[in-house]
Structures are given as C-alpha cells and as structure tokens.
Amino acid sequence: MADPGFLSIEESGAVSWFSARAAAVPPVEFAVAPGILVQVDPARPSDPLGWSIDGGTSAEPLASALGSPEFAPFVTELRGRGAGVYAFTAPGLTGAWPHRAVVAATARWTVRPLHRGALLLDRAVAAHGVGGTAEARRLFGHADYALRELGERCVRGELGDSAGQLVRTAFAAAGTAGIGAELADLAEQVAATAAVGDAELLATLAAWVDAAARTRPDILVGDDAARLSRDREPLDLTVLPPRILAWAGRNTAELRLEYHADSDSLLLEAPLADGVDPLCREARELLGYSAELRTGTVVAVAPAVAAGRSVVAWIPARDRDPATLTLGLFDAGADLGTLRTDPMGRALAAVDRATIEAWNEQRRATALLSVAVQTDHQAGERARLRSDEHLVAARAATADARRLLATLIGAAGDEAEELTARASAVDAYADRLWEVGPVPVSELLLVDLIPPNADPD
DSSP, X not given: OOEEEEEEEOXXXXXEEEESSOOSSOOEEEEEETTEEEEEETTEEEEEEEEEEOTTOOSHHHHHHHTOTTHHHHHHHXXXXXXXXXXXXXXXXXXXXXXHHHHHHHHHHXXXXXXXXXXXXXXXXXXXXXXXXXXXXXXXXXXXXXXXXXXXXXXXXXXXXXXXXXXXXXXXXXXXXXXXXXXXXXXXXXXXXXXXXXHHHHHHHHHHHHHXXXXXXXXXXXXXXXXXXXXXXXXXXXXXXXXXXXXXXXTBOOEEEEEETTTTEEEEEEEBOTTOOTTSHHHHTEEEEEEETTTOOEEEEEEOEEETTEEEEEEEOTTOOGGGEEEEXXXXXXXXXXXXXXXXXXXXXXXHHHHHHHHHHHHHHHHHHHHHTTSOHHHHXXXXXXXXXXXXXXXXXXXXXXXXXXXXXXXXXXXXXXXXXXXXXXXXXXXXXXXXXXXXXXXXXXXXXXXXXXXXX
16 A cells, blocks of 8 residues: 655655554564665555665665665666755565565564464564575574474474464475575475364464463553552563563553662562573663653663562662652663653553553464364364454554543643544554454464474574
8 A cells, every 4th residue: 555655765765764654553673675764664564665775775775675676766867966855656566565564563563472473483584585695594494493493393384274384384484594504304204294274273273372461460550551559560561671570461451560768779670471581682781760650750760680580679769769760671781761741642552552452362363263163163163262352452452542642632732643643553553453354374473373382492
C-alpha cells in the first residue's frame, strides 16, 4: 500500500522519508543495505513508516525492496537539486522484504521466551530471501547447532509437517549460502521425511501457551496505569532488551519496590525470564533509575545486579518521599533522554505494553489458524477455538490502549495531533483483528511453532 508522507533531502545527500501515519505497535527498524534503514509498524509490516539513506549511498537497494525501478533515478534527481522537503507517496515493501520485517518485529517484540536457535535460523532464512548472502552465511554459521537439532527432530517425526516444512526451507537456504555441507546427509533425510500430520504440533502449541500462563506470578494490579499499586511498577518495554525480564501481561507490574529507611534507599527487583542466564550481557547491563513522579526529572541512576533469578538495583532516595518518585529499569545502551518518566510518557509506555501484547496474541492466533487448516477436523477445531481466545485477548488489549489514548487526548495540548494519529492507528489495527485468518505456512516462523524448552544453547 502506498503511503503519503514527506521526503527530505539534506545538503550532505542524505535522504529520509516519513509517513504521515503513526504506528499502532512500537516500530522496529532494520537495514536494507549498509547505509539504508527502514522502519515499520509490526501491525503493518509491508508498509514502511519511514526510511533513510545515508549521503553518498545509492538508492538502488531500497528501490529493489520497494519494487520501484524509477525510485533510484528519482532520488538522484532530487539530490541534484540540493536540500529540500517534498510531499511524496512511498510504495510498500515487496518480495521477501515484508517477511524480513516480520522477523525483525518478532525478534524485538515477542515477549515470551523463544527458541534462540530457531530465531537465528529465521533471521538467516529472511536474509537469504532478500539476497543478503553474506549475512545469511554468518547467521547460518552461528545457528548450525540448531539446524542439526531441528533436522534430527524432523527426521524423528517430532516437529509435525508445518514446522518440518520450515526446517526444509532452512536447510535449502543454508545449502545455497554455502553452509551445512557437513549436514548434507541429514538434509537428504529431512527432505525425504514422510508426512506425520500436525495434530501433535497443535497440542504442543496449546501446551506451550498453557505452561506460560501457569508460570505467571499472581501480581495483577488492574487494567490501567492509574490503578497500579505503589509497591510495584510496570516497566517500559521500549528501553529494555527483549525477553530478559519475565513478562506476565500488560496489567502485571514486573518491578517490585521496597523502601529501606535505615539507608534512605529503594530496592528495585524484577524477575528474570525463564532460561535467561543471570550473568548474560543483557542482564548485566541493566540500570535502575528514579525520577520525580510529577515532572519526570531523573533523580538517580544505579547499576542492577543479578540476585538469584532476579535483578536488583539500590536507588538512593536522597531525602525524597518514595511516593513522589517513579522508578524503573533500562538498558545501559539506551539514551537517558529516551526514558519516559513524566505522566504523559508513562501513559504512552502503558499504551505500548497493550499494543505489544495485542500483537503477540495475534501472532499466536495466526500460527494456530495456519496449522489448523493442515490437519484433521477435530484437532483443527480445537486450535480454532484456542485462536479465538487469543484474538479476544488481542482485542481487549487494543481496547485498553484506545482508552488510555482517549484520556490523554482529552487532556492534551500540543501533543493532541500526534496522540490522535496514534489512536487512529490503534483503531485500524483493532479493526483488522476481526479479519485475522490462516496464512501459508511459508509465512510463519520457526519460533512460532517450536517451543524453547528443547533449546540447548
């Protein structure tokens, strides 16, 4: 779909374009080529929200991704005119690029634990699909253990036909990329594997979801930020690495707060996600912060450290009433200026939590529906009923996001236009949730179909 927006040319020759619409789900960014970045809304992975081309970088790779041969000469012409801003309707991504966008969104915003090797393979297959041979070779090299593991499980009939189809695709792509010669015999066995159906796969997917639900801590605190208990706070997912801290739903505040009067300090504690090494780089690079509840001004920052299956940080209160502070965790690589600590920012972080959850529920529903059409009536019907539950949850999450945005719009000043655009994007996404159906198995990912419990890495 073509989107209206604005194209900017800088004196350096750098080119950027931004859509006039907003994202429903927090956007993700990925490289088309060195010096070319594309940003998409995960809810609309085929339609860029924006893109940028560094000065001196050819526009040809982006023209290919957009399926527009005339685009590169057009950019060259505009660059020749010097700096300027133009109204421009940009085409959408074509070919294998929307799939690449889905993989980028899955890597960033999937909240439940993933099979890490399967994710590497998904990334490798996506890179191969868009012609990124060098990147695909590098990723397949890192994921050779997963290729072997999943190939052997496929031969044993453990994965089901749909996941097996994706494993065969991965083997074929790895062979084209020059990786996996030592797995040639296994690749032939995988290719010759007889059909086993998908009934067991559907049962595995359902059990995966049920197990995740059983591990959620019972710390539900309400359906909006205003009802959160002051001894717990929800975290802003946009400033945290994915799947390092445990996620139990948008209405569950992960961060436990405890004031210690003897040291005039606050203890922040958040549980690690299942399977996360407490000494991994991402866990070791978390920081805790405190900020004024009313203004959002940052008061203190301190490193977080592992303590059992949690990370903790001690934040000095500095003679301030803890009730006047908001607290959180963020990745050390994030700019301090990106912390959303004022009332508006915290509310928008809650909107993001809701839309990220909706997108996760939609992805689960799509996977179930897509596998269900491949199997017998009874197993397929159970899967369709389960997918309905996920879609109900997705619609409830978008409704929460919309209510939060409506409240913000009612009190907004200069931000009203931007908030209204975000609300329109969420509304459009909520409408599309009524139309979710099965997709070809080739559009699914290995991480959609393979639980993380067998991941040895």
